[in-house]
Amino acid sequence: MSDEFYMDLAIKEAWKWQILTYPNPAVGCVITDKFGKILSIQAHKKAGFAHAELNAILTALLNFSEFKTKFEMKFENRVFLASEIYDFILNNHNYLLENATAYVTLEPCSHIGKTPPCANLLKELKFKRVVISIKDSSDIAGGGAEILQKAGVEVKFGVLKDKGDELIEPFLAWQNGNFSFLKLGSSINGILKGGLITNKASRKKVHEIREVLDLLVIGGNTVRVDRPRIDTRLASGKNPPDVLIYSKERSFDTKIPLFSVKNREVMITSDINQALKRRLVMFEGGDGMIKNLPNFVTHLLIFFSPNLGVLDNFKVNLDLKLLNLGTIDGNFYGWFKRSDTNCNLF
Amino acid sequence: MSDEFYMDLAIKEAWKWQILTYPNPAVGCVITDKFGKILSIQAHKKAGFAHAELNAILTALLNFSEFKTKFEMKFENRVFLASEIYDFILNNHNYLLENATAYVTLEPCSHIGKTPPCANLLKELKFKRVVISIKDSSDIAGGGAEILQKAGVEVKFGVLKDKGDELIEPFLAWQNGNFSFLKLGSSINGILKGGLITNKASRKKVHEIREVLDLLVIGGNTVRVDRPRIDTRLASGKNPPDVLIYSKERSFDTKIPLFSVKNREVMITSDINQALKRRLVMFEGGDGMIKNLPNFVTHLLIFFSPNLGVLDNFKVNLDLKLLNLGTIDGNFYGWFKRSDTNCNLF
Numbered sequence: 256m257s258d259e260f261y262m263d264l265a266i267k268e269a270w271k272w273q274i275l276t277y278p279n280p281a282v283g284c285v286i287t288d289k290f291g292k293i294l295s296i297q298a299h300k301k302a303g304f305a306h307a308e309l310n311a312i313l314t315a316l317l318n319f320s321e322f323k324t325k326f327e328m329k330f331e332n333r334v335f336l337a338s339e340i341y342d343f344i345l346n347n348h349n350y351l352l353e354n355a356t357a358y359v360t361l362e363p364c365s366h367i368g369k370t371p372p373c374a375n376l377l378k379e380l381k382f383k384r385v386v387i388s389i390k391d392s393s394d395i396a397g398g399g400a401e402i403l404q405k406a407g408v409e410v411k412f413g414v415l416k417d418k419g420d421e422l423i424e425p426f427l428a429w430q431n432g433n434f435s436f437l438k439l440g441s442s443i444n445g446i447l448k449g450g451l452i453t454n455k456a457s458r459k460k461v462h463e464i465r466e467v468l469d470l471l472v473i474g475g476n477t478v479r480v481d482r483p484r485i486d487t488r489l490a491s492g493k494n495p496p497d498v499l500i501y502s503k504e505r506s507f508d509t510k511i512p513l514f515s516v517k518n519r520e521v522m523i524t525s526d527i528n529q530a531l532k533r534r535l536v537m538f539e540g541g542d543g544m545i546k547n548l549p550n551f552v553t554h555l556l557i558f559f560s561p562n563l564g565v566l567d568n569f570k571v572n573l574d575l576k577l578l579n580l581g582t583i584d585g586n587f588y589g590w591f592k593r594s595d596t597n598c599n600l601f
Numbered sequence: 602m603s604d605e606f607y608m609d610l611a612i613k614e615a616w617k618w619q620i621l622t623y624p625n626p627a628v629g630c631v632i633t634d635k636f637g638k639i640l641s642i643q644a645h646k647k648a649g650f651a652h653a654e655l656n657a658i659l660t661a662l663l664n665f666s667e668f669k670t671k672f673e674m675k676f677e678n679r680v681f682l683a684s685e686i687y688d689f690i691l692n693n694h695n696y697l698l699e700n701a702t703a704y705v706t707l708e709p710c711s712h713i714g715k716t717p718p719c720a721n722l723l724k725e726l727k728f729k730r731v732v733i734s735i736k737d738s739s740d741i742a743g744g745g746a747e748i749l750q751k752a753g754v755e756v757k758f759g760v761l762k763d764k765g766d767e768l769i770e771p772f773l774a775w776q777n778g779n780f781s782f783l784k785l786g787s788s789i790n791g792i793l794k795g796g797l798i799t800n801k802a803s804r805k806k807v808h809e810i811r812e813v814l815d816l817l818v819i820g821g822n823t824v825r826v827d828r829p830r831i832d833t834r835l836a837s838g839k840n841p842p843d844v845l846i847y848s849k850e851r852s853f854d855t856k857i858p859l860f861s862v863k864n865r866e867v868m869i870t871s872d873i874n875q876a877l878k879r880r881l882v883m884f885e886g887g888d889g890m891i892k893n894l895p896n897f898v899t900h901l902l903i904f905f906s907p908n909l910g911v912l913d914n915f916k917v918n919l920d921l922k923l924l925n926l927g928t929i930d931g932n933f934y935g936w937f938k939r940s941d942t943n944c945n946l947f
Contacts, residue, residue, distance in 0.1 A: 256639050291638030293602050443903065443921075443935075445791030445914040557789065561921040561937055568791040568914030575789075575907040580926060580933055587926055587935070589789075591907055 258386050261285045261293070261358040262415045266388065266422055268298045269307065269360050270579040270590060273425060274436075274464050277535055278302055280426035282361045284311035289354035289383065294318050305337040308363055308373035312352065312380065313340055319351050337370040345379060354383040360419050362391035362412075363399035374399030378406040386411045388419025421578050421592070425554060435472075435536040436554035437545070438464070443559050445568025447541045455489070456584035457558040462490035468497075469533035474544045475502025475523075484512040495519045496537075501527055501544070542569045555591040558583070604732050607631045607639070607704040608761045612734065612768055614644045615653065615706050616925040616936060619771060620782075620810050623881055624648055626772035628707045630657035635700035635729065640664050651683040654709055654719035658698065658726065659686055665697050683716040691725060700729040706765050708737035708758075709745035720745030724752040732757045734765030767924050767938070771900060781818075781882040782900035783891070784810070789905050791914025793887045801835070802930035803904040808836035814843075815879035820890045821848025821869075830858040831885075841865045842883075847873055847890070888915045901937040904929070 262285075269283030276282075276299050283298045284307035295314035299307040316322040325347050330340075357363075363373040363385065377385055385403050390412060400410045428434040438461060440453040451458075465471060466487045473485065478500055486495045497520040498513060505523055507514070514521060522529065527549050530536050538544060538552055548571075555575060575591035582588075608631075615629030622628075622645050629644045630653035641660035645653040662668040671693050676686075703709075709719040709731065723731055731749050736758060746756045774780040784807060786799040797804075811817060812833045819831065824846055832841045843866040844859060851869050853860070860867060868875065873895050876882050884890060884898055894917075901921060921937035928934075 256642075260639075287638070288636075290634075290636030292633070292636055293606075293639070296602075441790070443789075443791070443905075444787070444916065445789070559789075561923045561935070563915075563917050563919040563921065565916040565918055569909075570790065570911040571909050572911055573909040575909065577907045577928065577931055577933060580928060582923065582926060585923055587923060589907070589933070 258358065258411065258414045261287065261356075262360070262386065262388055263418070264293075264296050265298075265307075265358045265360050266415060266418050267579065267581070268296050269422055271581060272298050272300045273422075273579075273590065274535070275300065275467055276302055277426065277429055277467060279306075280361060280423050282307040282359065283422075284308050284360070285358040286311045286315040286352070287356045287358075288315075288352070291356075294352075294355070303337075305340060306364065306370055306373050308357060308359060308377065309337060309341060309344075309370060311357065312344060312376060315355070316344065316348060316351055321349070322347060322351060341371050341376065344376065348380050350381060353381040355380070356384040356386065357382055358386045358414070360388045360422055362387050362389070363403070364391065365398040365402055372399065372402070374402040378403055378408060382408055384409040384411065386414050388413070388415050389423065424592075428553065429534050433531050433534055433536065433551060434554075435530060435538065435549075435552040436556055437538040437540070437548060437552050439540075439545075439555065439557045439569070441557055441559055441569070442564055443561055444563050446564050446566045447569050449564065449566050453558040453560045454584055454586045457560075457586045457588065459489040460583060460588075461558070462487045464537060465496045466490050466494040467535065468537050469535045470499055470530060470537075471496040472499045472501050472527075472530050472536060472538045472540075474540045475500055475504055475507070476543050477540055478502070478507055478511060478513065482508075482511045484516060486516050497533070498522070499524065499530055501525070501547075545569055545571045545573075548573075553593055554578075555593070556588065557591065558586055558588045560586050604704065604757065604760045607633065607702075608706070608732065608734055609764070610639075610642050611644075611653075611704045611706050612761060612764050613925065613927070614642050615768055617927060618644050618646045619768075619925075619936065620881070621646065621813055622648055623772065623775055623813060625652075626707060626769050628653040628705065629768075630654050630706070631704040632657045632661040632698070633702045633704075634661070634698070637702075640698075640701070649683075651686060652710065652716055652719050654703060654705060654723065655683060655687060655690075655716060657703065658690060658722060661701070662690065662694060662697055667695070668693060668697060687717050687722065690722065694726050696727055699727040701726070702730040702732060703728055704732045704760070706734045706768055708733050708735070709749070710737065711744040711748055718745065718748070720748040724749055724754060728754055730755045730757065732760050734759070734761050735769060770938075774899065775880050779877050779880055779882065779897060780900075781876060781884065781895075781898040782902055783884040783886070783894060783898050785886075785891075785901065785903045785915070787903055787905055787915070788910055789907055790909050792910045792912045793915050795910065795912050799904040799906045800930055800932045803906075803932045803934065805835040806929060806934075807904070808833040810883060811842045812836050812840040813881065814883050815881045816845055816876055816883075817842040818845045818847050818873070818876050818882060818884045818886075820886045821846055821850050821853070822889050823886055824848070824853055824857060824859065828854075828857045830862060832862050843879070844868070845870065845876055847871070847893075891915055891917045891919075894919075896941075899939055900924075901939070902934065903937065904932055904934045906932050
């Protein structure tokens with residue numbers, strides 16, 4: 256299969272964790288052994304935890320029983336730091352991945368953050384090729400390709416570059432000050448209302464996203480009608496997002512559950528630009544929110560239920576570009592970008 | 602990666618050609634070499650042409666330049682029969698696929714149809730393993746696994762069996778007398794009307810499907826309002842489907858283009874059970890058709906455009922099960938099964 260085939264697998268894996276990785280970008284990594292067999296398809300999943308390359312290298316090495324036994328003896332039944340894994344791999348890889356190929360959606364990092372540099376690990380393990388979708392242009396993390404090339408590793412850039420750019424665009428917008436997106440839960444015939452639409456797995460994913468947000472924007476009408484809690488009980492239950500109620504009306508029934516969730520701020524304002532003061536902002540809502548969607552909300556994450564109903568659809572004239580599609584336990588979701596907006600990043 | 606990973610690739614590939622293969626079932630095949638590297642991901646694409654296994658074996662062998670050169674010398678720039686390819690492979694494979702593994706969604710056939718038996722080919726090429734999702738229970742084609750096992754090939758059944766069953770269910774219904782499905786073209790907020798909804802690639806796919814139908818059912822209202830042609834001009838342009846206009850009214854303006862397409866029969870009836878006299882039947886339509894969908898229409902094929910509009914959605918209370926999802930040039934499509942019906946096949 257072509258380099259594009261493996262890179263596509265890496266990009267799709269990374270999209271599964273989009274948003275959840277900030278302040279790190281969503282990155283995916285596929286590793287094939289010296290014969291071309293796929294050993295792992297992995298991604299960076301959460302800030303502070305292993306980078307995509309480290310996850311993929313660890314998963315790849317666990318295919319080998321000699322490594323697996325040693326790993327289990329050391330780490331089984333206990334939590335471990337990414338840096339511990341990194342060191343363990345350096346000491347125990349025994350060149351099992353010599354001449355392997357790594358397909359990475361973003362140039363491997365060259366800096367020591369919470370984990371040591373991935374480029375160095377690929378070099379030490381004697382990878383033959385590192386295929387990269389897009390260059391890391393940051394001053395801090397960039398330069399990984401140079402480390403690899405100097406060590407004689409073949410580096411290929413630009414494989415599925417457009418898809419690689421789309422994958423990292425939300426992160427770059429966040430880095431530039433703000434990434435705002437609208438999350439919807441819809442039936443496949445466009446119904447947002449009338450109770451729970453999507454399945455539990457979809458709602459759990461939304462709660463996981465809420466935990467990493469800087470701000471969640473919701474309409475005044477939704478607050479009044481749905482009387483929501485806007486918490487994260489289907490995920491860890493911690494870190495409820497700060498909430499901005501986008502409304503001209505300033506007074507709400509304070510018995511509405513969202514006001515009594517601890518460790519959160521609630522703002523009520525008709526000035527939607529207040530949302531731009533936060534970096535990672537999710538809009539949730541229905542018809543009213545979509546019709547009044549600010550221009551800075553460039554992306555949509557829509558969860559779809561395959562159960563059709565007879566209520567009215569949400570209505571808006573908006574051309575979207577499909578970026579990624581995934582299934583989630585019988586429901587499915589899509590990441591879309593508005594065609595009428597631009598993050599102005601490239 | 603697991604057997605399930607490769608089988609999933611084979612199943613997804615096969616769904617791309619669902620319907621188009623009749624009177625053969627949709628079948629997918631992935632081949633990995635003796636080291637586990639993926640050499641091909643293929644499917645059966647059209648009756649009379651190569652089976653999935655033959656397509657996958659040919660594609661796999663074309664990875665080897667010694668085979669590719671010989672193949673090009675013999676077949677380049679001319680049309681060839683599947684049986685010619687089969688013989689050519691038998692004479693020229695040079696055991697390049699010895700110890701390879703084939704992942705097939707359906708037990709390889711044991712009979713000589715328009716192409717010789719696939720089980721025999723896998724045996725002659727000395728495959729090590731053949732991993733199969735579901736057994737072929739037909740008297741004619743079944744028994745492939747026995748041929749393989751007798752020759753010492755390792756055969757594993759039942760990998761992703763549920764997905765394998767879902768893939769072949771439309772074909773089995775067809776074989777039992779009738780497979781009927783509803784095709785829709787919808788925006789992702791449920792709009793079917795107001796001109797062209799989906800992109801050209803989606804509409805081309807629909808025309809390709811129309812070419813193999815026994816019957817296309819359309820509502821009287823659609824005929825009157827849209828004045829359609831219902832031809833196959835975006836595909837080969839040949840084989841326009843016979844049309845059943847599902848309507849109480851018997852007289853239509855004969856200037857409506859569909860009546861002047863050659864080589865087709867047009868019926869007008871309010872007795873929808875007439876459709877059951879044909880084996881492969883596609884329903885096309887809008888709100889009215891969906892609301893009056895007969896119970897024997899068990900599946901839906903929905904093409905989705907990511908462009909939102911402000912018209913009303915189609916409305917129906919219907920719970921669907923998502924079977925397969927695919928992208929098509931910026932649009933996407935899903936195969937769904939109605940939860941309130943059963944093909945009664947298993």
